[in-house]
Amino acid sequence: MTETPDRQRRLGLQWAALAVLGGLAGCQTAPVPVPPAPVSPPPPPPPRALRPPVLGLALGGGAARGFAHIGVIQVLEEHGIRPQLVAGTSAGSLVAALYASGHSGADLGRLAQGMDESALTDWAFPGRGVLKGEALAVYVRKQTGGLPIEQMKLPLGIVATDLADGQPILFRRGDVGSAVRASSAVPAVFQPVRLNGREYVDGGLVSPVPVRYAREMGAEMVIAVDISTPPDGGATGDALRLLLQTFSIMGRSINQWELKDADVVLRPTLNGVAGTDFTARLKALKAGREAAQAMLPAIRQKLAALAR
Numbered sequence: 218m219t220e221t222p223d224r225q226r227r228l229g230l231q232w233a234a235l236a237v238l239g240g241l242a243g244c245q246t247a248p249v250p251v252p253p254a255p256v257s258p259p260p261p262p263p264p265r266a267l268r269p270p271v272l273g274l275a276l277g278g279g280a281a282r283g284f285a286h287i288g289v290i291q292v293l294e295e296h297g298i299r300p301q302l303v304a305g306t307s308a309g310s311l312v313a314a315l316y317a318s319g320h321s322g323a324d325l326g327r328l329a330q331g332m333d334e335s336a337l338t339d340w341a342f343p344g345r346g347v348l349k350g351e352a353l354a355v356y357v358r359k360q361t362g363g364l365p366i367e368q369m370k371l372p373l374g375i376v377a378t379d380l381a382d383g384q385p386i387l388f389r390r391g392d393v394g395s396a397v398r399a400s401s402a403v404p405a406v407f408q409p410v411r412l413n414g415r416e417y418v419d420g421g422l423v424s425p426v427p428v429r430y431a432r433e434m435g436a437e438m439v440i441a442v443d444i445s446t447p448p449d450g451g452a453t454g455d456a457l458r459l460l461l462q463t464f465s466i467m468g469r470s471i472n473q474w475e476l477k478d479a480d481v482v483l484r485p486t487l488n489g490v491a492g493t494d495f496t497a498r499l500k501a502l503k504a505g506r507e508a509a510q511a512m513l514p515a516i517r518q519k520l521a522a523l524a525r
Contacts, residue, residue: 270523273436274300274316275479276309277426278419278468279444280403280492281501283308284329285485288505289442291322296513298520302434304374304387304427306420309442310400311357314393317373318361328360329502334495346408353401354394366393374434375400376420376427380409385423387430405460425468428479438523440516441479442505443472446492480519483508 276286286309293299305313315325339352366373367390375388377399388396391412399410399417409416424430431439445468476482485504490497 267524269520270437270525271302271435272298272300272520273431273434273439274303274313275426275428275431275439275441276303276305276313277441277443277445277472278307278309278401278421279446279487280308281495281497282444282446282485282487282490282492283312284498284501285444285487285505285508286312286442287322287325287329288485288502288507289440289483289509290316291326291502292506292509292513293440293516294322298516300371300440302372302374302431302436304376304431304434305400306376306424306427307401307403308444309427310375310397310420311353313373314357314366314369314375314397315360317369317371318364318393319370320360326502329498332495332498341408344408346402346404346406348407350398350402350407350410354392354398356394357397358392358394361393364393366390366396369393372434374427374430376424376430377402377410377417378420378422380416380418383423385420385430386417387427387433389434403460403464421464421468423471424475425472426475426479428475432478438480438519439478440481440483441476442483442485442508443476444485444487444501445469445472446487480523481512481516483512 274290276283290312303313303317305311312325315328320328337353337356339349341347341349361369366375366388373389373393375393375396377386377388377396378384379386388399395410395412398407399412400420401407402410402418404418409418420427425445426441426443428439428441446465447469483505485501485508487501487504490501490504
């Protein structure tokens with residue numbers, strides 16, 4: 218079959234087009250691979266909030282010098298430092314009980330100013346002590362609303378001494394008035410306190426400042442307040458002064474060991490304030506405030522160092 222000129226022309230154009238397309242295909246370069254988009258690392262987790270350490274307050278014995286504890290508590294509260302638990306011995310047990318029951322530092326200051334020490338005096342002479350101590354127990358029950366130790370607003374520990382074997386006891390449950398009375402029962406001054414068939418006397422015989430018991434209660438940081446009277450070498454001619462001097466010597470020896478476990482030790486300057494001088498209560502309270510204010514930088518530094 219003879220192809221016409223038009224058909225031949227169309228076939229020529231088709232072959233030419235195929236040739237051009239083939240040439241173009243031969244000239245194409247391989248596609249450049251596109252790198253994957255970089256993957257950003259996940260954002261770092263937010264920093265964990267630091268937990269402040271469980272702060273415990275260990276309040277020592279010292280009779281009327283115990284008003285200094287109130288000044289310490291006031292300053293701590295005024296600067297936002299609030300202990301989570303409190304342990305007390307003797308006079309410290311009284312302040313500890315009142316504080317643990319919910320009284321603020323300001324409340325305690327008002328109680329101190331209005332306290333009538335004659336209301337705490339119930340003579341028992343003659344006997345095993347010149348004071349019974351029941352009036353003290355009644356006062357404590359009244360000021361704490363009759364709450365037992367285990368229902369206080371703050372965990373509370375009260376230290377006394379078993380008269381039979383000399384072992385310390387930490388009261389964590391039961392009648393707070395009886396516990397404070399036992400912790401404060403200075404031999405020959407207060408009668409021993411009988412509880413559950415055992416007799417107890419002043420906790421200062423075994424733990425003048427109860428640092429180890431604050432630790433036992435769960436404190437991760439302990440502020441200890443030492444209001445003990447150092448042996449002064451004064452006259453000890455009468456029985457009471459001889460007894461107080463004996464307590465001072467014994468307490469200093471025990472404190473040298475126990476206070477080593479405290480993170481911060483406050484020693485209010487109580488020169489001239491005798492343990493029997495209830496008229497110097499405001500002077501003692503002021504001394505407690507001054508001691509706490511002086512140690513505030515150390516307290517804050519230790520709180521920050523122990524934060525977790």
